[in-house]
Amino acid sequence: MDSPITRIKGGVGAPRGFRTSAIACGIKNPKKKRLDLALIASDKPCTSAGTFTTNRVKAAPVRFSQTNQRKGSLQAIITNSGNANACTGVHGITDARAMADGVAKPLGLKRSEIGVCSTGVIGLPMPMNRIEPNYSKLIDNLGSKNGTDFAKAIITSDTHHKELAISFDLGGTRVRLGGCVKGAGMICPSMATMLCFITxxxxxxxxxxxxxxxxxxxxSFNRITIDGDMSTNDTVLVLANGASGMHPVRRNGPRCRQFRKALDWLMLELARMIVRDGERVTKFVTVxxxxxxxxLDAKKVSEAVCKSQLVKASWNGGDPNWGRVIHAVGYSRARIREELIDILYDGIPACLGGLQAETDMDVLRDIAAQDEFDxxxxxxxxKADYExxxxxxxxxxxDFNRSEYAYWKQARKDGLV
Incomplete structure (x- = not known):
């Protein structure tokens, strides 16, 4: 970047003019008091941008937020974990609208200015009986120092919350970027199960x-994969409120390019956090x-290798099995010539010209045994590259993903199914 960045605390609550809140509603299990309903709101009107899953099966909140984002700009986002509100039909859309309505009027906003995001179990109706009584509490708790609680409220199978905030000079004005993500399984975004919020x-x-x-x-998010699955709820939403006092950036001007570099850096860091916290993963591999x-050829090869279950299984065993890598290259549908392919582990040749290199196998095993390697x-x-x-x-x-439907028992108790 042209301007050095400084890491700061606060996540999505770090930029000026934003307030966040997170509370426990027992959405997934009323006996557990983990944070599971969260809100972010700007004190000033915003411009907003977003990307959404390209899965043809889209959750109700995705459809709702996508419509609002297309028509105008968002100024607040309500989100929950524990239930995806996906594959819930017309009733799911009604629930998403109700969540927006529950916070819109108290915030002095229109329904169309609210984004709604959900993550959790697919196919279960939302337990609105536990959500609706808590809107007032959610709004009353809004504050500038609750960014970390917001990040904690959106996680599902993640082992920890993931957030990052930075400040940097933009045309003589010190501005801030804050973000958080959730995602550990169903990770193979094709836009962008993951949620990302940036302010x-x-x-x-x-x-x-x-x-x-x-x-x-x-x-960033389109370049990560954990298990090759793409969710029904993937969403990235970015809100910009101009509270720094700077003049709006001009498209393709120097300040615009500088902002893009900062946003690129922040999103890539958040994306890497998702992979490192993947469900029961032990390796982080850069291809x-x-x-x-x-x-396109470079992208096809990279995706084929990164999604190959055989390749990923060998990584788990610390096995530098370049044969599995080259076979994935071969079926990637990219234009390749076998006799020209070289494969290196942390810069050490495993394959040269499509043949076994002379490198001692123990050297390659030591590399593959590391928690992270390239x-x-x-x-x-x-000359085309892709990473x-x-x-x-x-x-x-x-083992972790063998059964999820124990949650239906609770849904029966709630009278939802």
Whole structure:
């Protein structure tokens, strides 16, 4: 970046003019008091931008928020964990609207200015009987120092909350960016199960902000995979309220480019946090494809390797099995020539020209045994590159995901099913 960044505390609550809140409603289990309903609101009108899952099965809050974002800009977001409100039909849309209505009037906003996001179990009706009595408490708790609680309220199978905030100079004005994410399973975003919320007190016109968000998502959340699954609820929402007092940035001007660099950096850091906290993962692997004929070829190769269950299983075992890597390269549908492919682990050759390199296997095993390592795949056919971030596949992941439907028992007690 042109301007050095400084890490600051506060997550999404760090930028000026934003207040956050998080409370426990027992959405998933009324006996547990974990934070599961959260709200973020700006004191000033915002411009907003977002990306949403491209899964054709979309959760009700995704459809609701997508419509509001397309028509105008959001100024507040209500979100919950424990229930995805997905595959819930017309009733799900009604519940999403009700959640927006529950906070809109007290905040002095219109329903169309509220974003709604949900994450959790798919197919269960929302327990609105536990949510609706808590809107007043949620709003009363709004404050500038609750960003971390907001981040904690959105997690599901994550082992910990994930947040980051920074400040940097933008055209002579010190501005702030704050963000948080959730996601540990069903991670293979194709836009962008993950949710990401970002706030900034910079002044960014709506179209300029949307373009910056689209590009940043493509460089970050669209380049991670844990298990190859894409959720019904994936959402990235960014709010900019201009509370820093700066003049709005001009599209493609120097301040715009500077803001994009900061947003790119923040989103990539958050995306990496998701992979490192993947469900029962033990490895964080960066796959770098170099020398492809085209950008699309490089992307195809990277995605094939990162999604291969055989490759991911070998990573879990600390096995530098380059044969599994090259076979994934071969079926990626990219234009490749076997005799030109080189594969390196942390810069050490495992395969040269499509053949076993002379590197001692113990050296490669030591690299693959590390918690983090890089794999470079040189196609030697052009100048296009692509980079992705992935994880291993562990026996514990399978065990963890064997059953989720115990939650239906609670739904029966609530009279929801």
């Amino acid at each position: 900034t007190d910079a002044a960014i016109p709506k179209a300029t902000l949307q373009k910056a968000v689209d590009e940043a998502v493509e460089k 770098k494809v170099k020398g492809a004929k085209t950008y 794999i470079e795949i040189h196609l030697n056919q052009g 992705m971030y992935s994880s291993d596949l562990s026996p514990e992941y399978v």
